[in-house]
Amino acid sequence: MTNLPQNEANDPFVDFSDVALRYGDENGTLALSGVDLSIKKGQFAAIVGPSGCGKSSFMKLATGLCPATEGSIRVAGAPVTGPLKITGMAFQNPTLLPWRDTLRNVMLPLEIVQPHRSRLRAEYAKYVAQAKTILATVGLAGFEDKHPWMLSGGMQQRVSLCRSLIHEPQLLMLDEPFAALDAFTREELWSVLQDLWLEKQFTCILVTHDLREAAYLADVIFVMSARPGRVISTHRVDIPRPRTIESTFDPAFVEIVQKIRAEIAQVRKESKAPARPAAQEQVQ
Amino acid sequence: MKAKHRKLAEKLAPWVVIAGLFTIWQAAIFIFNPRPFILPSPALVYQSFIDYRDPIMAHALFTLTNTLIGFGLGILVGAMLGIFIGSSRLIYAGFYPLLIGINSVPKAAVVPLLVIWLGIGQPPAIATAFLLSFFPIAVNVAAGLATVEPELEDVLRSLGASKLDVLTKVSLPRSLPYFFASLKVAVTLAFVGAVISETLASNDGIGYLMLQAASQFRTSLMFAGLLVIAAMGIGTYLICAFIEVRMTGWATRKQTQVTGGG
Ligand SMILES: Nc1ncnc2c1ncn2[C@@H]1O[C@H](COP(=O)(O)OP(=O)(O)OP(=O)(O)O)[C@@H](O)[C@H]1O
Ligand SMILES: [Mg+2]
Numbered sequence: 111m112t113n114l115p116q117n118e119a120n121d122p123f124v125d126f127s128d129v130a131l132r133y134g135d136e137n138g139t140l141a142l143s144g145v146d147l148s149i150k151k152g153q154f155a156a157i158v159g160p161s162g163c164g165k166s167s168f169m170k171l172a173t174g175l176c177p178a179t180e181g182s183i184r185v186a187g188a189p190v191t192g193p194l195k196i197t198g199m200a201f202q203n204p205t206l207l208p209w210r211d212t213l214r215n216v217m218l219p220l221e222i223v224q225p226h227r228s229r230l231r232a233e234y235a236k237y238v239a240q241a242k243t244i245l246a247t248v249g250l251a252g253f254e255d256k257h258p259w260m261l262s263g264g265m266q267q268r269v270s271l272c273r274s275l276i277h278e279p280q281l282l283m284l285d286e287p288f289a290a291l292d293a294f295t296r297e298e299l300w301s302v303l304q305d306l307w308l309e310k311q312f313t314c315i316l317v318t319h320d321l322r323e324a325a326y327l328a329d330v331i332f333v334m335s336a337r338p339g340r341v342i343s344t345h346r347v348d349i350p351r352p353r354t355i356e357s358t359f360d361p362a363f364v365e366i367v368q369k370i371r372a373e374i375a376q377v378r379k380e381s382k383a384p385a386r387p388a389a390q391e392q393v394q
Numbered sequence: 395m396k397a398k399h400r401k402l403a404e405k406l407a408p409w410v411v412i413a414g415l416f417t418i419w420q421a422a423i424f425i426f427n428p429r430p431f432i433l434p435s436p437a438l439v440y441q442s443f444i445d446y447r448d449p450i451m452a453h454a455l456f457t458l459t460n461t462l463i464g465f466g467l468g469i470l471v472g473a474m475l476g477i478f479i480g481s482s483r484l485i486y487a488g489f490y491p492l493l494i495g496i497n498s499v500p501k502a503a504v505v506p507l508l509v510i511w512l513g514i515g516q517p518p519a520i521a522t523a524f525l526l527s528f529f530p531i532a533v534n535v536a537a538g539l540a541t542v543e544p545e546l547e548d549v550l551r552s553l554g555a556s557k558l559d560v561l562t563k564v565s566l567p568r569s570l571p572y573f574f575a576s577l578k579v580a581v582t583l584a585f586v587g588a589v590i591s592e593t594l595a596s597n598d599g600i601g602y603l604m605l606q607a608a609s610q611f612r613t614s615l616m617f618a619g620l621l622v623i624a625a626m627g628i629g630t631y632l633i634c635a636f637i638e639v640r641m642t643g644w645a646t647r648k649q650t651q652v653t654g655g656g
Contacts, residue, residue: 193552193553195554197554205546259647
């Protein structure tokens with residue numbers, strides 16, 4: 111799949127074993143339970159599952175923003191005990207800082223993450239050029255001095271994507287980064303992201319509701335059950351790179367998408383089944 | 395064109411209201427004809443302002459100095475206290491009731507105590523101005539820090555940022571609008587504090603002037619003093635409001651093109 115040496119490629123880069131997460135106290139929401147998965151270095155993984163199954167929670171666990179209630183999480187060979195310094199994350203909401211314009215929002219990681227942090231002042235012009243280039247690749251050239259509220263939702267999402275990439279993280283976490291975009295822009299950005307990934311070979315975890323997106327971008331797709339979420343199946347996508355929109359018409363591609371669609375339909379049905387009679391009772 | 399007219403109307407509106415108030419005042423004098431020491435006419439007030447311009451201005455300057463020194467201290471202490479209290483949930487929970495308690499004490503009742511500690515004149519006036527003005531600043535800064543969206547903090551934390559980074563890059567910029575909003579309130583309270591103290595324990599300042607004028611039933615002079623305080627209050631308020639818009643335009647979305655500092 112990836113062209114890394116065999117021994118390194120076999121070492122899991124992100125490794126979850128029997129992880130559970132409960133929000134609040136013992137009676138709080140059990141978001142994840144019994145999550146087992148491992149992602150190799152340089153791999154592109156996608157996570158799909160019904161809404162509310164704990165995908166965003168998974169992302170918070172993997173980056174160390176939130177401690178696991180049970181189980182062990184290892185990233186880059188070390189147990190995760192606090193926020194990691196090697197990640198770039200695009201959250202489900204754009205979460206841009208409203209007092210900063212687009213350019214300074216994108217450049218935020220450079221003010222935090224080493225070695226950029228200590229170089230930023232000396233090589234400011236170079237970094238600005240870099241930020242402008244990355245904004246241009248997502249179609250936002252000319253919006254550098256606009257504040258977030260002057261941008262549309264989709265534009266804000268693209269800025270957030272640029273911010274997650276600017277410092278070239280080893281582990282890129284994307285939580286539905288293309289959800290607020292039109293189909294054409296979205297497909298364009300799939301190709302942009304794939305090119306970046308092919309070039310830089312970082313490890314990437316993508317959460318998405320779009321199964322075509324998952325199959326287009328990922329090497330491996332994890333399907334999660336309804337809440338409390340756990341991985342119910344793993345699909346490898348063995349379609350050669352670089353993939354194009356034509357690849358999405360490939361019978362192998364269509365087959366994977368159909369299979370996952372059926373699985374998610376199944377878990378949604380199962381999770382709704384016991385709830386139905388109760389809901390009807392309330393109505394009557 | 396229409397938008398331009400509306401903007402002009404907005405600019406003129408306060409002047410129209412003030413002019414209207416003076417008109418009503420003058421009209422009331424014509425209709426009810428009260429004795430001048432009960433309610434002097436605007437013309438009479440203006441006359442005493444002209445007659446006593448030099449002493450009024452000297453006293454006003456004294457009050458303004460005390461107010462601004464007290465206000466400056468209030469900004470310093472209020473902001474630091476606010477950052478301290480807002481920086482942690484536990485500290486916030488522990489100190490907030492105390493702060494409310496301190497603020498509930500009528501400051502006029504504290505002035506005699508301040509006089510024992512600091513003597514009369516300028517020191518207690520500054521202290522009272524300070525006591526009244528630091529509170530809204532501290533509370534607002536603390537509230538601004540305490541209500542920072544966890545999502546914004548997560549953006550920084552996911553990059554491995556230190557606590558200090560989170561404070562300087564997210565929490566402080568985020569609470570600046572609260573800080574500047576509180577300055578407008580605090581500066582007017584600082585005037586109140588300075589004048590209270592001067593009324594009770596001073597031989598200078600507008601407060602003292604008012605007390606003297608009152609003991610001699612020179613009501614028009616009292617009104618002149620009141621109007622001078624009001625004018626100074628409005629002036630300092632406007633300065634604070636101007637700084638607020640310049641610094642935190644992003645919060646009110648008034649600024650359209652100016653790049654803001656972070
Ligand atoms: N901060 C929180 N406190 C309490 N409960 C939470 C919190 N965040 C999420 N949850 C709960 O955890 C569960 C999983 O939420 P999560 O956001 O991970 O879902 P998701 O899979 O990302 O959903 P979606 O696809 O709609 O984004 C939900 O039931 C939600 O109510
Ligand atoms: Mg989510």
